[in-house]
Amino acid sequence: MISEQTHASGGNDYHRLPASEKQLRFALQIAQRLGRSIPADTRQDRRALSRWIDENRGAAQAQAGRFSHYPTSKQVAFAEKIARLKRRNVPDECFRDKGLMSRWIDSNT
Numbered sequence: 512m513i514s515e516q517t518h519a520s521g522g523n524d525y526h527r528l529p530a531s532e533k534q535l536r537f538a539l540q541i542a543q544r545l546g547r548s549i550p551a552d553t554r555q556d557r558r559a560l561s562r563w564i565d566e567n568r569g570a571a572q573a574q575a576g577r578f579s580h581y582p583t584s585k586q587v588a589f590a591e592k593i594a595r596l597k598r599r600n601v602p603d604e605c606f607r608d609k610g611l612m613s614r615w616i617d618s619n620t
Contacts, residue, residue, distance in 0.1 A: 535554065582605070590605065
């Protein structure tokens with residue numbers, strides 16, 4: 512039987528979910544870019560790790576560099592495939608902005 516004190520103090524952690532492997536890999540990439548470490552207790556809890564990612568993701572993206580806004584090679588390849596099939600050209604500005612490239616792909620699929 513669970514005592515009231517254990518339940519009220521949060522000592523019972525049966526409801527905590529462990530961080531997923533994918534989530535942990537993503538957090539480690541962010542930590543590496545920022546030169547920070549992830550607290551050990553945060554690594555164990557899915558919600559805590561998610562909060563850590565949300566708090567640190569923006570800083571990591573800001574440090575990503577001048578090409579961070581460019582579309583990925585997979586986006587470019589997919590857009591070019593669509594363009595060939597539809598006999599259209601991908602607008603030049605899409606090659607400089609991944610958001611524009613994503614919208615162009617969405618509007619042409």
